[in-house]
Amino acid sequence: MTTLNNPDSSRSVETSLAAAAEDHALVSVPAVDRRSGFQLALSPVSVATALVIFAIAGFTVTLAGFVWGLVAGVAVGVLGFALGNLLGNMAYRTGLSGTVTSRFFGFGQRGSAVGSVVFAVMILGFLAVESALLYEGTLLMFEWEDTWATKIGVYGVLTLLWIALAIFGIKLALRAGAAMIVVTLLVTAYMIVQIYVVDGASVSAVFGFDGVVPGGGWTKFETAVSVIGATAGTIALVTADFARYARTDKDVTVLAAAGPLVQNVVMIVLGSLVVIGGMPEVVEYLMARDAGLTPEAAAAAGSGLVMGNTGAFFVIFAGWAGFVTIYAAQAKAQAINAYSGSLALVNLVDSLFGKKPGRAVMVVVGNVIALLMIAAGILDEFNTYLSYLGAMTLAMAGVMIADYYVVRRGSVDGSHRIEKWNWAGVTTLVVAAAVGIWLMEAEIVTLGFLVSLVVAVVGYPLLRSVLPEGTGTGFVAEAEALDEAL
Template sequence: MSQKLENMMEDYSLEAVPAEMRRPWKDLAAVGVGIGSSLAVLLTGGLVTFMAGFWMGMLAAFIAFLVSTFFTISLGVISFRDGFSSNIISRAYAFGTRGSAIGSLIWAFMIIGFLGMESVLIGNSIFFYFDIEPTFTIKLIFYLILTAIWIVLSLFGNKLVSRVAEIMIPLLFLMLLFMVFLLMKQGSLVEAVTHGILVPNMTTSQGFAIALNATVVLAGLLAIVVADFTRFSKSTKDVVKVSVASNFSLFGVTMFFGAVITYFGYQLTNDYFLKQGMDPAAAGMAAITNPGITLVLAGGFWGLLTIIFSQSKVQVGNSYEGALALVNLFDTAFNWRPGRAVMVVLANIISLIFIFGNILHYIEAFLTIGSVLLCVWVTIVLTDYYVVRGTLKFGQKGIVNLDDIPAVNWIGLLTLVVSTFTGMAFYQQNWFQVPFIISTVCAFVLYLGLNYLKSQFTSSKKNNLNNISG
């Protein structure tokens, strides 16, 4: 019995997925679709269309869809071929064994931050609906119960994550359709899908830059999440199916619903925040960035149910991903391998610390730079695998033995730091408002260039030794 339980919990966090554990693409796609259909994405859909107008916001989402689908398929094919998680792939094709601890630390911080933030979104919605005063004791009891639920569900691995998503996704989209129906009395559907910029003094170029930045930075995040599940795929065609379904859910369906629900519910939510004593500017921004409050105000119990359907599947995925990142972090940094089950518990304990330590405020500020970091991370892996080892034949593809991977790939780490810093510097100086573009182009050129110089130096050194020995 104990052996059976251990097998159920094992997700090959440090091993390649064997052939007999490969699974149908629909099971895997459910996870990607589930991660993409969250309150955070609904919020993004509303934000970008208010800032850029509906069609320009949707254009930004479409561009992000193309970029993200390319990332997701390309990284997913690597995870399928090698059978390892994205953290292990980053060892072989980006940072080296010890160096990958830095990538895992970044990923763990972000995904566990999301785990904490999404729990807070659920908590705030429930407290708001039941008119509960969120004292410290009330919050402690509530978040402990919520954390226990995430731990139990994510302990049993990707199969249960898939099952939760498969149940919740249809229910969620039915509830979102019902929410749109309830909110349509607030305005016209034609107006909702044709309106222009709704933020005062915002130009078209400024709004589109904000929209593109807000959508495209999700590309690296989704690619890394989906790669952890496409390693269970049966074929490259299945990888493509999972990737397209996941990206379409995020950038197409969920952002569209976010745009429409935010448009219809804006006045209702804005009036609520004005009654709470906010000034008009603050109330307007709060109305755009609080889809959970909008859903509860518009749908009452049904709105609350929508939030629960949305966030439960996301949280199980976040808990699962956080544990995988911690497994690689502690293995590479401290040579400690207690198993994924321990890391599931640890990830959720850290999320509680984030919630009650008010660290979530700083995590929100970190999301922009963190998302750019993840896009650079994916770019380095793809450049190494497909160009450096593929086209140029500098090194071998395929992970045979983890012990054979070099301790540190300094070129990868240097590229990560320089490219991210360059993109963010351009962004902070208002020279270019989409740091993702600067950072990923810089990462490709720098990583490729440094590896070419390294190969030339190695070749020259080898020739000199041959000449001396000759």
């Protein structure tokens, strides 16, 4: 009997073209569309060089200092690579997106709707935050007032741009990804030269920066991980979405390493050099713009720019070049965010209602949801959002990994027999995420999202033994399951 997917199997031209029309949203990626790990790595690296990651990196070091921020970045990067490699190999074997793969491993067909909600909240949240950061940078660049007319105009243009890129320009965005990454790094390098060569800032002072959080090494490490740790789950799930295009398991490894390395190590270093080294000049800039600001107020405002208006650093140090760069950098990342979010929404609708909506429609819906998140003030609550998101994404990843590698022992044999609801998986996800969020909300455990991961990995196999396959549910017809998977 045919299993989920054989990357080397042939498919008819007609089937391949039909799948390509919807970017294989609900079907397995055929061999003809498979790519090398280095080609695929451009996608997570594009996401990892976005403004929001720059903000997280800079904020991490501001709080914990350079040394402990970098140590935390390496630790989280290793975790992100491990999770991404495990999930990526699952997606490579099935040829399906992460949310569709969760139908087979972890949640069942209708149960995968829960995973789709988690993924959609994650990716559309980043879509919203990065649009909000661009908006703030645009206000600074043109010295515009924050009015409803400005909001409608700027957010309207941005939304239309993301929709167009995700529907018509995703291939262009991916192809231009390498060039945009290079431009972003070159402009960042220019900023670093401006700060340290022209303005005379001290590199050693940055590397020796101790952070604003008092206490010893563990306190600083814990603080840094509490900020950057949740990104391990996000980059792992993004990796899984693109790993379905991999040719071999080695390509998956390359793909899984690229995002965490750039996101958690390279961006920590670059963010430190720009944010910490450039802060004195940012304070001077703010005082020059507003003569009424005291040095203390300007310093507080400068610190607020790290997470609230990261693009300001590019505008202040690189002018028009920096402004254009943040838009170019965001365009590639936002195209991927809108694209991945649409995949999650497609699976959500299909798994619950048996309808197969066009991905283009879901791109529009996803952008509308992002606008609602912006209106709800997601940028102001970004730290809380990250922590709670980490509990959900790591719980989701933990259930899928435990099902595939522990319960099924790394085999896809028989996985065409899909439960409508895998109650053990759905229950574990909800409980694990709730435990982590409660621990953080009650200030019992700062790193509650890591507890969610442990609860999911350990708890799922135990609960699955009590609620074996078929408990309290039926199965999707075998022919239907195979048609959807292959």
